[in-house]
Amino acid sequence: MPFVAAPPFDEFREKLCSQLRPWQRSFQFWTRTAEIYTGYKVFQVKVSFVKDVKKQEEMWERQHEVAADKIYNMCYDLGGFFLKVAQIIGKPDLAPAAWVRRLVTLCDQAPATPYDVVQRVLEKELGKSIGEMFNMFDEHPLGSASIAQVHRAKLKGNSSDVVVKVQHPGVQELMMTDIRNLQAFALYMQKTDIKFDLYSVTKEMEKQIAFEFDFTREANAMDRIRQFLYENNKKSPVLVPRVMKDIVSRRVLVMDYIDGIPILKLGDEMTKRGFNPTGRVAVAAKQNILKSLALAYGQMILKSGFFHADPHPGNILICKGSEVALLDYGQVKDLPENLRLGYANLVLAMADNDPIRAIESYRELGIGTLSKCENEQDEMLKLAQTMFDTKLPPGVTMLQPFSEGSSIKKISVEAFPEELFSVLRTVHLLRGLSVGMGMNFSCAEEWRPIAEEALYRAGRLEAKDIKEKTQRHGWFRRTFRRR
Numbered sequence: 463m464p465f466v467a468a469p470p471f472d473e474f475r476e477k478l479c480s481q482l483r484p485w486q487r488s489f490q491f492w493t494r495t496a497e498i499y500t501g502y503k504v505f506q507v508k509v510s511f512v513k514d515v516k517k518q519e520e521m522w523e524r525q526h527e528v529a530a531d532k533i534y535n536m537c538y539d540l541g542g543f544f545l546k547v548a549q550i551i552g553k554p555d556l557a558p559a560a561w562v563r564r565l566v567t568l569c570d571q572a573p574a575t576p577y578d579v580v581q582r583v584l585e586k587e588l589g590k591s592i593g594e595m596f597n598m599f600d601e602h603p604l605g606s607a608s609i610a611q612v613h614r615a616k617l618k619g620n621s622s623d624v625v626v627k628v629q630h631p632g633v634q635e636l637m638m639t640d641i642r643n644l645q646a647f648a649l650y651m652q653k654t655d656i657k658f659d660l661y662s663v664t665k666e667m668e669k670q671i672a673f674e675f676d677f678t679r680e681a682n683a684m685d686r687i688r689q690f691l692y693e694n695n696k697k698s699p700v701l702v703p704r705v706m707k708d709i710v711s712r713r714v715l716v717m718d719y720i721d722g723i724p725i726l727k728l729g730d731e732m733t734k735r736g737f738n739p740t741g742r743v744a745v746a747a748k749q750n751i752l753k754s755l756a757l758a759y760g761q762m763i764l765k766s767g768f769f770h771a772d773p774h775p776g777n778i779l780i781c782k783g784s785e786v787a788l789l790d791y792g793q794v795k796d797l798p799e800n801l802r803l804g805y806a807n808l809v810l811a812m813a814d815n816d817p818i819r820a821i822e823s824y825r826e827l828g829i830g831t832l833s834k835c836e837n838e839q840d841e842m843l844k845l846a847q848t849m850f851d852t853k854l855p856p857g858v859t860m861l862q863p864f865s866e867g868s869s870i871k872k873i874s875v876e877a878f879p880e881e882l883f884s885v886l887r888t889v890h891l892l893r894g895l896s897v898g899m900g901m902n903f904s905c906a907e908e909w910r911p912i913a914e915e916a917l918y919r920a921g922r923l924e925a926k927d928i929k930e931k932t933q934r935h936g937w938f939r940r941t942f943r944r945r
Contacts, residue, residue, distance in 0.1 A: 543640035623719035666880035674792035722779030795884035830877030853904035
């Protein structure tokens with residue numbers, strides 16, 4: 463059946479709606495954000511009059527629940543970029559528990575584009591009807607995210623299943639509007655409430671998300687990372703889908719189908735199969751999953767510098783034998799050499815609990831700080847571990863980076879390189895995964911040998927230094943060798 467263009471009136475109506483939608487979204491964002499923000503400010507005044515600590519905690523929990531509903535509704539109703547915002551803040555190590563309970567479900571509940579619209583986009587992009595290209599095309603999406611949704615299908619002349627990723631129409635303009643609104647809010651927050659260069663973070667988000675709308679770029683990134691991981695390991699630590707190179711356009715991408723369980727459903731699946739989610743077998747499986755992800759990300763960030771920068775739970779599948787599949791390569795980052803090596807130096811500082819090295823790494827990375835606290839060196843190290851490591855301090859179940867006792871409150875981060883945001887976000891998403899799985903895990907310790915190798919190859923670390931540190935650290939489980 464040949465592709466039939468939409469009627470002229472439908473095109474006119476769609477164009478008019480697309481022109482009005484950014485104004486509507488901006489109005490909704492500011493009215494809803496103002497309501498949430500002022501709600502917390504008024505509550506802070508009320509709770510200050512309550513002296514009983516237990517009662518204060520109960521009041522805070524109720525306030526977080528009220529705010530969580532409002533944030534969830536805003537992110538769900540607006541969709542687009544705000545689904546990504548929900549993924550960033552809705553993590554058990556960062557946000558209040560009430561927020562996490564509500565926001566984590568948005569990974570699987572992004573509104574889907576109707577099938578007739580998907581068909582129109584796909585056929586316009588590829589120039590053929592669905593019947594000409596596919597033996598089977600499931601009208602119901604496997605999942606829908608902020609930029610695109612994916613459908614299961616079978617290509618003509620091929621019995622293997624594939625996944626077809628189709629971009630939501632009109633989403634790019636809306637997301638750019640959302641980001642600019644968030645940038646304005648970030649500027650206000652960093653001047654009034656948070657001593658952190660949030661604006662630079664949102665600028666890097668703008669740059670990275672703009673790349674996500676070109677699926678040909680994503681296909682090339684997927685190929686590059688797949689080749690790197692498969693060539694640098696006897697067995698790749700994660701599975702990476704294979705791209706069907708002849709069926710790629712800016713808004714459509716076809717790749718291998720990988721069968722697996724979404725990582726958020728791993729506990730339920732274990733229970734269903736008769737395993738205790740906190741038992742020995744389950745703990746061993748979780749450890750293997752985290753080690754696979756840590757090895758893949760350590761090699762990508764520190765050895766290659768080109769890495770997948772979006773490891774939120776919706777992009778991770780657990781396959782047979784606890785193998786991990788990493789999906790969605792729309793957000794990737796190519797770190798400049800100086801930042802790659804500077805971060806490798808910071809990894810060693812965090813793994814060794816070395817505050818002097820941490821401060822040196824800040825300077826090398828271009829992270830500008832201002833501190834007036836007495837124990838500045840210790841706080842600078844804690845700040846590094848809060849931002850760039852996944853491990854929680856002893857007895858802590860949830861980090862609160864912007865609480866009064868936090869290093870970020872004691873040390874003002876006045877300059878933060880935009881290009882480092884992808885590393886920061888990646889580490890925080892990995893921390894959210896480890897905390898969510900009940901595992902206290904340090905990526906700095908796991909990445910230490912890879913960081914040492916990177917610095918050694920760059921001529922910045924002597925072999926004797928590595929040997930001495932190896933003898934001091936019993937957890938160093940790999941023989942370092944020059945390749």
